[in-house]
Amino acid sequence: MQRLLSSFVITLFLFGIGTAQAGNRPADVPEGMGPLPTLAPVPADNPMSPDKIELGKKLYFDPALSLSGNISCNSCHNLGNGGVDNQQFSIGHKWQRGGRNAPTVLNAAFWRTQFWDGRAPLLEDQAKGPPLNPVEMADISEAQLIKRLKDAGYEPLFNKVFGKKPINYDNMAKAIAAFERTLLTPDAPFDRYVRGEADISEAAKRGMHKVDEIGCTGCHSGPLFTNNSFQGFDYGTDTGRKAVTGKAEDDHFFRVQSWRNVALTAPYFHDGSVATLDEAVRIMAKKQLDTELSDKDSSDIVAFLNTLTGKQPEIIYPLLPRPAGRALDFHD
Secondary structure, eight states: OOOOBOHHHHHHHHHTTOGGGTTOSOTTSOTTOOOOOSSOOOBTTSOOOHHHHHHHHHHHHOGGGSSSSOOOHHHHSOTTTTTSOOOSSOBOGGGOBOSSOOOOOTTGGGOSSBSTTOOBSSHHHHHTHHHHOTTTTOOSOHHHHHHHHHHHTOHHHHHHHHOSSOOSHHHHHHHHHHHHTTOOOOOOHHHHHHTTSOOOOHHHHHHHHHHHHHTGGGTSOTTTTSOSOEEEOOOSSOOBTHHHHOOGGGTTEEEOOOOTTGGGSOSBTTTTOBOOHHHHHHHHHHHHHOOOOOHHHHHHHHHHHHTTOOOOOOOOOOOOOOOTTSOOOOOO
16 A cells, blocks of 8 residues: 655745745755754655554563563664664674664654665654564564464553554554654754754864865755655675665665764764775765865764754653563564
C-alpha cells in the first residue's frame, strides 16, 4: 500500500522555518540551512496516538525482542547516548558484531529511507529487520517472537491500540516506529541562532560559511543537513547500495548522513573506522571535494557541527510486561 505523508507536516519540513521565525533569520545564514521542524512526517496507515507511542516505547526498551533476552533496540541505539552505542560495530547475538556502524535513531523519522544502503523505506520497515537478523537479535521467526510477546503479557496493550487480535509482527513494527517519530532533537544552538533567539561563536559562524563555500552543502543541506540522496564514497571495502540493488553504478554508494547531533555519534562513516569528528571532516573534504583543510578551517567546521547538537529527548524507562512467578523462555 502506498503510504501518504501528511501534507501539513511535509510543508513544515520542506519550507520550514515557519511564520513564527519570519524576519528573525540572520542575513549571514547560507541559503538552504534552517531549523529542525518540531513535527515529523507520519504515514497515513500508522497514525500516532499516546497509547501507541507508549507501547512502542516498551517494545523499544524490551530485550524480550531478542532470542537471548539480552538485546533491545536501545542496546545499539541508546537514547541516553545520542541514539548510538559509540561502537565501531554493535554487539549482537552471542557477541557477534555486524559489518556497519549503527546510525543514530534520533531524527530518523525525517529520513526518506533507512539504513546506510536505504534498503528499508520507512521506520516501520526498518523495525522489522533487527529481530530476525541472526547477527543482531537472532529470533527464529516472526511467530516465535510474537509468541514471546504474548507470553510476556503484551496482548492487552496491543488490543488497546490496534483492536481485537492485533498482536502481530507488522503492528509491533508500527508501534516502535510511532515511538521513534517522537525522538526529535529541536532547539540546537544553530536552530536558536537561525530563529534570532541566541548567538553562536565566531568560529562556528566561520565554519558555517566554510562548509557552504567549499561545497559540503551540495549534499548536506536542508533542516536535517542531508539531501536524503545516495552518493558515491570510495572508502573501505563495503559495496554499499550495490548490495541492495545489484547495480554496478551503485557500488560504494551510501546514504548521505545527517549532520544533526554528529558530535555525539563517533566513530564515523559506514564502517566506523574514524575515531574523531575532526578526522572525519578532513577525510570527507579531501575525498569528496578534493579540498585540503587547514587546521583552522577544520576546527571552525567542527565548531559549527557542534552547534547542531539538539535538545536530547528525556525518556523515562518503561515498566515492561512480564508474567508473574516465572521467567520468559530465553535461548542462547
